[in-house]
Amino acid sequence: EAGVAQSPRYKIIEKRQSVAFWCNPISGHATLYWYQQILGQGPKLLIQFQNNGVVDDSQLPKDRFSAERLKGVDSTLKIQPAKLEDSAVYLCASSPGTRGLDTQYFGPGTRLTVL
Amino acid sequence: EDQVTQSPEALRLQEGESSSLNCSYTVSGLRGLFWYRQDPGKGPEFLFTLYSAGEEKEKERLKATLTKKESFLHITAPKPEDSATYLCAVRMDSNYQLIWGAGTKLIIKP
Numbered sequence: 684e685a686g687v688a689q690s691p692r693y694k695i696i697e698k699r700q701s702v703a704f705w706c707n708p709i710s711g712h713a714t715l716y717w718y719q720q721i722l723g724q725g726p727k728l729l730i731q732f733q734n735n736g737v738v739d740d741s742q743l744p745k746d747r748f749s750a751e752r753l754k755g756v757d758s759t760l761k762i763q764p765a766k767l768e769d770s771a772v773y774l775c776a777s778s779p780g781t782r783g784l785d786t787q788y789f790g791p792g793t794r795l796t797v798l
Numbered sequence: 799e800d801q802v803t804q805s806p807e808a809l810r811l812q813e814g815e816s817s818s819l820n821c822s823y824t825v826s827g828l829r830g831l832f833w834y835r836q837d838p839g840k841g842p843e844f845l846f847t848l849y850s851a852g853e854e855k856e857k858e859r860l861k862a863t864l865t866k867k868e869s870f871l872h873i874t875a876p877k878p879e880d881s882a883t884y885l886c887a888v889r890m891d892s893n894y895q896l897i898w899g900a901g902t903k904l905i906i907k908p
Contacts, residue, residue: 687841723900724900724901725802725885725887725898725899725900725901726842726885726896726898727898728895728896731894731895738894739894739895774841774842776841784829784830784847784849784889786832786844786847787832787842787844787896788844789841789842789843790841791839791840791841792839792840792841
């Protein structure tokens with residue numbers, strides 16, 4: 684079974700530029716998550732999708748971050764414009780069900796550096 | 799405030815030297831506690847889910863236990879390949895989100 688795919692793996696941009704990350708979850712998984720992980724910290728949930736709909740985006744900085752899940756499968760996360768404090772690893776995860784206690788399977792992450 | 803605290807922040811052991819990692823939580827209405835392993839440059843990898851106090855789960859050299867206030871990840875006779883950051887996360891009754899700890903970085907020296 685293929686795992687969660689993410690691209691790019693690394694990205695370096697200057698502040699105020701835009702950047703987009705892509706995620707392809709495990710086939711058939713209903714729920715998709717985007718996390719931000721700053722060095723030395725645990726992951727912080729940015730947004731959770733259940734099929735096409737948003738379940739939780741309470742910690743997403745909506746003035747600069749946006750996300751969409753296309754046809755309930757792939758997802759993109761965009762930052763526009765980026766700030767220095769956005770430097771982090773962006774993790775995508777998926778889980779098969781919708782009940783909230785399912786195991787989450789993570790991709791390798793995208794390491795973003797904002798200069 | 800709902801919180802998950804892991805200790806120690808880092809732990810260095812000799813190969814074969816058993817020890818335990820701690821995850822303490824202050825949340826209302828625990829639905830489940832999760833342990834993950836994270837290697838450098840990779841996403842977290844699922845290890846265990848515990849649902850109620852008194853529950854234990856084992857996998858190779860790892861054993862996770864749960865009380866009403868904390869969970870322990872016991873590692874028995876570790877090997878260098880067990881070196882990683884171990885993360886715990888909890889889910890509450892009232893929220894879909896996982897609340898994550900900052901992790902314990904475990905280093906096993908040969």
